Amino acid sequence: MKKIINNVENIVPEMVSGLVRSNSDLVEEIPGTTAVVRADAKFASADQVGIVSGGGSGHEPLHAGFVGDGMLSAAVAGEVFTSPTPDQIYEAIKAVDKGKGVLLIVKNYSGDVMNFDMAKEMAEAEDIKIGTVIVDDDISVENSEFTQGKRGVAGTVLVEKILGAAARAGKSLEDLVNLGKSVINNTKTIGIALKAATVPAVGHPGFDLKDDEIEFGIGIHNERGYSVEKIQPSKQLSEELVAKIIDEFDDKTGKFAVLINGMGGTPLMEQYIFANDTFDNLKAKNIDVGYSRVGNMVTSLDMVGISLTIMKVEPQWIDWLNEPATTIAW
C-alpha cells in the first residue's frame, strides 16, 4: 500500500488539523475532539437551529468540508469508516446550540445511528432540544453489511445543503425534521465501483474486481452491491442507473435535482462524460432537471467509481440548493 500518510493511528487527527489550518477563516476544531465547528464571523450571531452531521472518515469533503454559513454548523469525524463516539457528537451539539435546538443529520449505518442516538440522549438530559433525520438514499440493496434498511450515501450532501439553507432562513427544529424526512424520501442513489477502496489499516482493496469488471450498487464503505458486470461504455452505465432510479419515483413529473459524485479516485473528466450521458438518458425519459452538480462530494477513500443521485424537488428546494453557502467544498 502506498499512501501519503504518517502513522495509520493518527490519520484522522492529522487530517482534521490540516483541514482546519488551511481554512481557519471557516472552521475551528472543538478542543479535545476531531470535530469542527463554524468559525466564520456570522456564526456568533446566527440565531438559528444548529445542524450537526458526521460519520466515519474517508468520505471527504463530507462532512467537514460542508461546515459553514448556509450548511452545517458542525461536523464530527470518526476513525476511517467508523462512527464518531457519542461524547464527540455531544461536544459538537453543545458547540452549536443557540437555544433553538439542534438537528442531527445521520447517514443510515448502524454504528452512526446508535452513537448519534446516545449523543441525543446526553444532550436532552441537558435540556437541549434535538431532532434527527436518517439519510437512507441508497436504493441498490435493502439491507447491507453495516446497515439495517437502506444505506446513507451521496444524497446526504444535498440533504445537508437544503436543510442548511432552510435553517439559515429561520425554520424551526420541528419544521426542519419534517422537511428533512420529505427530502430524504425523494432522494435515490446508486453507486458503481471499478476498484474498491484501500482502508489504510487494511492495506489492500476491500474486494477484488477483474480488469474488465465493474460492481453495481456498492456502498461507501466497500460494501458489495447487487451485481458484477463487464465494463461498459459510460452511456450504458448511466442508462442502467437512470432506469433503476427513475423507476423508484411514482411521480415522474415536476423538477429533479441530479448529483454525479466521484468516489475519490475517479478523474473529473470521467465524471463529466458520465454527466453528459446522464443528461441524455434523463431527457429520453422526459425527466426535467432543475438542478445539477458534478464532483467529488461524498467519497470512499481512493475508490474508483461514481454514484448517481436523483432527487424529486419542490421549487423551494431548488432555491435552497442554489443559494450560496460559505464552506470549504460546496
Added chain:
Amino acid sequence: MKKIINNVENIVPEMVSGLVRSNSDLVEEIPGTTAVVRADAKFASADQVGIVSGGGSGHEPLHAGFVGDGMLSAAVAGEVFTSPTPDQIYEAIKAVDKGKGVLLIVKNYSGDVMNFDMAKEMAEAEDIKIGTVIVDDDISVENSEFTQGKRGVAGTVLVEKILGAAARAGKSLEDLVNLGKSVINNTKTIGIALKAATVPAVGHPGFDLKDDEIEFGIGIHNERGYSVEKIQPSKQLSEELVAKIIDEFDDKTGKFAVLINGMGGTPLMEQYIFANDTFDNLKAKNIDVGYSRVGNMVTSLDMVGISLTIMKVEPQWIDWLNEPATTIAW
C-alpha cells in the same frame, strides 16, 4: 484499462458538453469548438481585459472550471495532454475581447506556446491587442520531454486567480502582463507521483513504479522527475519538497501562499495530512503563510500524487486570492 468513457475519440467534446450542461448558468460552449466562455449575467457588461487560458485536457478542473467572474473569461480544451489548435484559441480570444485587449495565460509546453502564439498573430491581424504570460513554475527539472525551460504546472491556477481578480479591478493589458510575470517569477512547484496517469488512448500508466516507490519531480503529462525513492511518511515527503522550494527564494521574509494540489487519484484525506505536515515544515523554517488552499485543482487524469506550490506574495495578491470568484471549481 477501466474508465468511465465512451469512445476514446470523443472524450473531450463529451466532457466539455457534460461540464457545460451541468453549469449552464456559468459557462457556454463557443460553437464549433471545445472552448467555453463565460455565460454569467455580468459578462456582457464586463468592461475589462479578457483572459483566455487553455491547454491539453486531463487536468480538470483546470482550465474550464476556472472560467467566471473574477477569473478566466474563456478556456480552450485540447485533446488529452495535447495543445488546443490555434483556430480554437483564436475563437476564444474573439469571444472575450471587449476592446481592451486579451491576456493569454499559457503553461510552458512547447505545443501550447506555439499554438497560443499563432492564435495571437491571428488576433493581432484583426487589431485585437494581445498580451501573453508563460507559466513555468515547476522547479524540479530544467528542461523536460515536452518543454524548453521549466514546465507549467499547478501554480497556474494561482496565476489565473490573481490575474483574473486584477483584470476585474480594471488593470490594463500592459499592467496585467507585468503583474503576471512578477507573480510567475515568485511561484515554485514540485510534484510527486505514487502512480502515473493512464492516458485513455494508451491504456496503461505512463511509467511504472514499484509497490514501494515514489517519483519526485513529475510533470502533469507523465513526465519523469528527478529521482525515484522509497515511499516515506508524509512528513518527510513534505520536508523534501518544502526544503527544495524554499531554497529557491532569495528573500524568505514576507508572506507566502501555499497550494497543496491533488493529482486526480489522491484522496482529499491524504492531501490534508500532507497539508498539516507542510504547515509544520514551513513553520520550522519561519515561513509566514498568508494564504493556503488544498484540493484537486490541476490534475493529471488518474495520477496518484500531489504537488506543492509556494508563492511569495505581496499583500495585494493575497487580497486578490481571497476575493470571491464565480466559477465551477475555485
